[in-house]
Amino acid sequence: MSSKPMAIDARPESGSLSIPRHVGVIMDGNGRWAKARGLTRTEGHRAGVEAVRRLVDLAIRHGVHYLTIFSFSSENWSRPPEEIGFIFGLLRRFVASDLARLMEQNVRVRVIGSRDGLETGLARILDQVTEETAGNTGLELVIAFNYGARAEIVSAMRAIARKIASGALSPDEIGEETLSAHLYTDGIPDPDLIIRTSGEMRLSNFLLWQAAYAELVFLDSYWPDFGDEDFLAALRAYTDRERRFGGLTT
Numbered sequence: 001m002s003s004k005p006m007a008i009d010a011r012p013e014s015g016s017l018s019i020p021r022h023v024g025v026i027m028d029g030n031g032r033w034a035k036a037r038g039l040t041r042t043e044g045h046r047a048g049v050e051a052v053r054r055l056v057d058l059a060i061r062h063g064v065h066y067l068t069i070f071s072f073s074s075e076n077w078s079r080p081p082e083e084i085g086f087i088f089g090l091l092r093r094f095v096a097s098d099l100a101r102l103m104e105q106n107v108r109v110r111v112i113g114s115r116d117g118l119e120t121g122l123a124r125i126l127d128q129v130t131e132e133t134a135g136n137t138g139l140e141l142v143i144a145f146n147y148g149a150r151a152e153i154v155s156a157m158r159a160i161a162r163k164i165a166s167g168a169l170s171p172d173e174i175g176e177e178t179l180s181a182h183l184y185t186d187g188i189p190d191p192d193l194i195i196r197t198s199g200e201m202r203l204s205n206f207l208l209w210q211a212a213y214a215e216l217v218f219l220d221s222y223w224p225d226f227g228d229e230d231f232l233a234a235l236r237a238y239t240d241r242e243r244r245f246g247g248l249t250t
Helices: 030-036 041-061 074-078 081-104 122-132 149-166 176-181 228-240
Strands: 024-027 066-071 108-112 140-147 194-195 213-218
Touching: 030 041, 041 066, 041 228, 066 074, 066 081, 066 108, 074 081, 081 122, 108 122, 140 149, 149 176, 194 228, 213 228
Parallel strands: 024 066, 024 194, 066 140, 108 140, 194 213
Antiparallel strands: none
16 A cells, blocks of 8 residues: 555546545644644644534535544543543534534434443433434444444453343354444444545554445545545545445456
8 A cells, every 4th residue: 555645536527426425534633733833732623513504514415325424532631631522522512503404304322332430411412312313314424432443342342242142042043244333433334435534644543344345535635624625535535436345346
């Protein structure tokens, strides 16, 4: 793999696009965006929330059914407490200010990840937005919060092991579907496309099991600058890919 991010076609939209059913986004570069402008990291996170709003609008406009955003990883706890507190505060404000908008847009919200370490009030807010949008039938916005793919797989294996120990499940009955059914994303199709901003080229513990056959697109732009042209460029790259899922084309 090249050490440089792949060049993404930014020509004006032309022709038809293949629209992925499920798009995952690793929203990277808030801090570097802020540093380049002489701003604090918190200002970068604030601008990143505006980019999330644009992304949701774009996903709806282009007919994406599932959108998973990596908002806070289980590794992010190593950041300064002040920054973590600010990120959590942004999430609270996002829910408070955008819940009515999400309802109007018919967006269903689902939050995946561990609740360990989260204060009761924040966990209650996550439950609230999930419950209040549960009846919506449009875009499903999956927020990966306090999420790590390895921890997710370990949690699934523990649940399966408990069923084996109780006699509810035989080891011979375990298949890929068994593990998938015990992940946080049970009932959500695997991502077709994963986008990462900021020029980094790795998954960083995001949907590792689910991304087995996802198309990966890496963009140079920092997350707060993400907009229509970036999304279209990613869709064009996805459209140009030949998805064989390990087989051969006919």
